[in-house]
Amino acid sequence: MNQKLSPFTILLLVTPPALWAGNAVVGRVISELIPPITLNFLRWAIALLVLLPLGYSVFRQGSGLWANRKRYAMLGLLGIGLYNTLQYIALHTSTPINVTLVGASMPVWMLVIGSLFFGSRIAGTQVAGAVLSISGVLTVLGQGQFSQLLALRFVPGDIFMIIATIVWAFYSWLLVQSTDTEAIRRNWATVLLAQVSFGVMWSGMFAAGEWTLTDAHIHWGWPLALALAYVSIGPAIIAFRCWGMGVQRVGPTTAGFFNNLTPLFAALLSSAFLGEVPHLYHAVAFALIVGGIILSSRR
Known part of the structure; x- marks a missing residue:
């Protein structure tokens, strides 16, 4: 952990924000087609089926899965x-x-939670990097104009995203508290499948509660099927695999700064779908975010 940023490590940590930006857009588009908790359950159930042929050995006796079941x-x-x-x-x-704006607080939560619960020391360069990187996010969201930022309005969903961001910070720190056995570590699919197998059980229980307590319904069709395929493979399997490897290499704090690329990718995806050309503020924001990443990763 805490290696220098190599080109391969940068690729590992840039890939998840790009896929998660698409996940936010797709999740919003199909929000009227499927209940949110059910969407999460189906997403990971499909991911489990994809991972099963690659990492089924994790369920064998002696793999270490059940010995480390609490983790x-x-x-x-x-x-x-x-x-x-x-x-x-x-x-x-x-x-x-708005969701990506709230998610831009990730570096701050990484620093705070790492310091309070995992004994991590906060360096001045990390604080400066957080300020610089978040400035880049605000540049994207404000389209280079301060007045645009003042016009942003927050809704109850933003509170849910704050909680989600804190949850993800805890998850990332727990990733580096590795107790994986050699039988699990030797195959990346077994590492992820060990988490997904428990995650599907949790999300399944949550989905059952959703159908019991609410008027849940699903509108099946090709748009939903294609969306499920994307969120199950891209933002789930590929992004989680890359994020896990990246966090193991540079630590949760530095990795957290890469999360700030998500709003930039979201803006670029919107530009692509809407046929708009990139603006100067996109380049400025990119420079600020990358500058924050470089500054925070300095020793």
Whole structure:
């Protein structure tokens, strides 16, 4: 952990924000087609089926899964059962822009939670990097104009996203408290499947509660099917795999700064779908965010 940022590590940590930006947009688009908690359950149930042929050995006797079941149950609860559920609930009343704005507080929560619960020391460069990186996020959201920021309005869904961001910070710190056995570590799919297997159980219980307590219903069709395929493979399996490897290499604090690329990617995706050309403030924001990442990772 805490290695220098190599090109491969940067690629690992840039990939999840790009996929998560698409996840926020897709989650908002299909919010009227499927209940949020059910969406999260189906997403990870599909991911489990995809991972099963690759990492089924994790269920064999002696793999270490059951010996470390409390750790994997907690990782599954935080990273899969709670974080994604809270994000999809937030997208029912909030916009992808607001959700990514709230998610931009990730570096701050990484620093605070690491210091309070995991004995991590906060360096001055990390604080400066957090300020610089968040400035880049605000530049995107304000489209380079301070008046645009003042016009932003927050809704109850943003509160859910604040809770989700705190949950993700705890999840990321727990990732580096590794007690994985060699039988699990030797295959990336077994590491992820160990978490997903518990996460599906958590999200399944939450979904059952949703159908029991609310008037839940699903509008099946190709748009929902394609959306489920995307969120199950891209933002789930690929993003979680890359994030896990990146966090193990540089630590949760530095990795948290890469999360601030999500609003930038969201803006670029919106530009692509709407046929708009990138603006100067996109370049300025990118420079600020990258500057914050570099500054925070300095020793």
